[in-house]
Amino acid sequence: MQQAADWFARLASQPEDPALQEAWRHWHGQQESHRQAWVFVERVSQRFNPLQQDADRAGRTLDSLRRGQQSRRQMLRNLTIFGGASLLGWIGWRQADLGTQLMAWQADYRTAGGEVREQLLADGTRLWLNSATAVDVDFSRNQRRLRLYRGEILISTASDPRPLRVETAQGSLRPLGTRFSVRQEAQRTRLNVYQGAVQVQCQASGAERIVDSGLGLTFDSRDIAPDSPVQQERQAWSQGLLLANDISLGQFIEELAVYRSGHLGVDPRIAGLRVMGAYPLHDTEQVLAMLEGTLPIRIQRTLPWWVTLEPR
Numbered sequence: 001m002q003q004a005a006d007w008f009a010r011l012a013s014q015p016e017d018p019a020l021q022e023a024w025r026h027w028h029g030q031q032e033s034h035r036q037a038w039v040f041v042e043r044v045s046q047r048f049n050p051l052q053q054d055a056d057r058a059g060r061t062l063d064s065l066r067r068g069q070q071s072r073r074q075m076l077r078n079l080t081i082f083g084g085a086s087l088l089g090w091i092g093w094r095q096a097d098l099g100t101q102l103m104a105w106q107a108d109y110r111t112a113g114g115e116v117r118e119q120l121l122a123d124g125t126r127l128w129l130n131s132a133t134a135v136d137v138d139f140s141r142n143q144r145r146l147r148l149y150r151g152e153i154l155i156s157t158a159s160d161p162r163p164l165r166v167e168t169a170q171g172s173l174r175p176l177g178t179r180f181s182v183r184q185e186a187q188r189t190r191l192n193v194y195q196g197a198v199q200v201q202c203q204a205s206g207a208e209r210i211v212d213s214g215l216g217l218t219f220d221s222r223d224i225a226p227d228s229p230v231q232q233e234r235q236a237w238s239q240g241l242l243l244a245n246d247i248s249l250g251q252f253i254e255e256l257a258v259y260r261s262g263h264l265g266v267d268p269r270i271a272g273l274r275v276m277g278a279y280p281l282h283d284t285e286q287v288l289a290m291l292e293g294t295l296p297i298r299i300q301r302t303l304p305w306w307v308t309l310e311p312r
Helices: 002-013 018-030 032-045 055-077 082-095 098-105 232-239 249-259 284-294
Strands: 117-120 126-129 134-139 144-156 164-167 171-175 179-184 189-195 197-202 208-212 215-219 241-248 263-266 274-280 297-303 306-311
Touching (some): 002 018, 126 134, 171 179, 171 189, 179 232, 189 197, 189 208, 208 215, 232 241, 241 249, 249 263, 249 284, 274 284, 284 306
Parallel strands (some): 263 306
Antiparallel strands (some): 144 179, 179 189, 189 215, 197 208
């Protein structure tokens, strides 16, 4: 089952990789238990129609995923949740200084709460903005600079002689030909490197470190925390999916809450339950219904905007 979840996550996050698709087909056809585990993971995720045991027929799911990317992206672009944007703005006002908020409101590219957007920059770099994100882009003759004020971005860099630098409240990041994500947290910056490497420099202390592919870390203005392995499926939000590869319910809800307005919490008694599958970020109510249908939990709605997951 763990192998099936791993394959599902990798294929959803890298649907255009033919070598990965061929490796998956080989794994799928090896034994009956693999095919049964694959069908189970798909049914749990409810993202795709269950595959038949024939590997060729199963492979068509991958084509379906690729064809669906544009429609999902367009749907997410058109999604506007006024209440969510207002609440996230109010929370952000308390957590950040007024100057940063004003800059975020006037940033070149912004997303509301629950919105995910892809942007092709002038140099060919691809930029994805996660929910409630604001970033400025400044390209000059000699350099390329991105300033992240809030939220999270995923970057796939293009070849260009000008150096690229990403700035946050805690420091700067210089990619060395790569694909990586940067998240602005309350007092820290989180970096995940999926390809290549990224050089991190703290704003106040000047401390530096190079982070290689497959690793992630956090840093503040003075210190850089130890790095740790990062899962490839973490970047699936750029495709409108939240992938759960045997993670705790508490961790899953913490991630899902970013895409909703109001409060979303989980009772500590069930926070350790394990979650597996692929879930659509454009419809968090559907995600909650999926969880309620597969786990021993119930959804308690104290108010329309105050939701808690409790034991059944």
